[in-house]
Amino acid sequence: MANIKTYGVDVSGYQLDTLAFFQQLKNTGASFAIVKITEGLGYVNPNATNQVINADKVGMDTAGYHFARFGGNVALAEQEAAFFINQASARLAKGSILALDYEDDASGDVNANTAAMIAFMDAVKAAGFIPWSYSYKPYYDEHTNLGAIVQKYPNSTWVAGYPLSNTPDFNHFPSVEGVSVWQYSNNWQGLGVDGNVLLLDWPEYTHGNEGEKTMAKPTAAVWDKNGKWYTDKQFKKLANGMIKHMDSYYYFENGKRIDNAFRFEYDFMYYLGKDGKAVQGVQKIGNKSYDFGTDGTYYLRGVK
Known part of the structure; x- marks a missing residue:
């Protein structure tokens, strides 16, 4: 964490x-x-x-x-x-x-x-x-x-x-x-x-619609070279943050893909699985069950 x-x-x-x-x-x-x-x-x-x-x-x-x-x-x-x-x-x-x-x-x-x-x-x-x-x-x-x-x-x-x-x-x-x-x-x-x-976002007053959330949908692809990930084909800009790649979302820090870890982005919490992908649905992590929803926004809803 x-x-x-x-x-x-x-x-x-x-x-x-x-x-x-x-x-x-x-x-x-x-x-x-x-x-x-x-x-x-x-x-x-x-x-x-x-x-x-x-x-x-x-x-x-x-x-x-x-x-x-x-x-x-x-x-x-x-x-x-x-x-x-x-x-x-x-x-x-x-x-x-x-x-x-x-x-x-x-x-x-x-x-x-x-x-x-x-x-x-x-x-x-x-x-x-x-x-x-x-x-x-x-x-x-x-x-x-x-x-x-x-x-x-x-x-x-x-x-x-x-x-x-x-x-x-x-x-x-x-x-x-x-x-x-x-x-x-x-x-x-x-x-x-x-x-x-x-754990979620800092809410904005929306006249009855608090709790409605949408996650930003970044579209930048990434490329890997010598164990590092980049956001340009010239391999000059290291990948950072949550990035959509091959129809999944991944999280990078200075070109390193983050696996098996929680991360915050867009004011939400996510979990990156063993393959680096942001997970969906109810996931057992340690001795807790985490609900990441099923609507394509991936953020953490609650913990049991």
């Missing part, structure tokens, strides 16, 4: 809000920042405004999240959503991702908790933003019906789960439904900030 490119961070009032800090995060490889905006009905992160501004200044994608206190109370969930949306709207562009952080105060009623979460996310959607939910696998499993949430809001899950190492080791992936982002570290690059990896 050494070639994963789409890393990001999430920050709260515990992290700095300076331009220098976000430039350091960007320089270290973070391409997005999810900023805590609010909690409950009264708390606003005092660093949120500058955190969003400075993440944007250094070229990072930005999003916001709310730490929920509503448990299984739909009416309270709608109040917290209104509070969050009001504060987020002052800091983030319409159509941004607004995530519901649901990891505390759940009631003992799974159905009530799920209904409250969906009510919150419905309010976010109605306000013109993209709703996500966040928690860790045991909490999702014990307190929510995540399947019902994902059925209404596909690819809306941001899940936490930390492997033994400070890298996104997919042998320790916390498999839940609809994952777009995995928070895999609470001390990313030793910078005292949560680290995340984007």
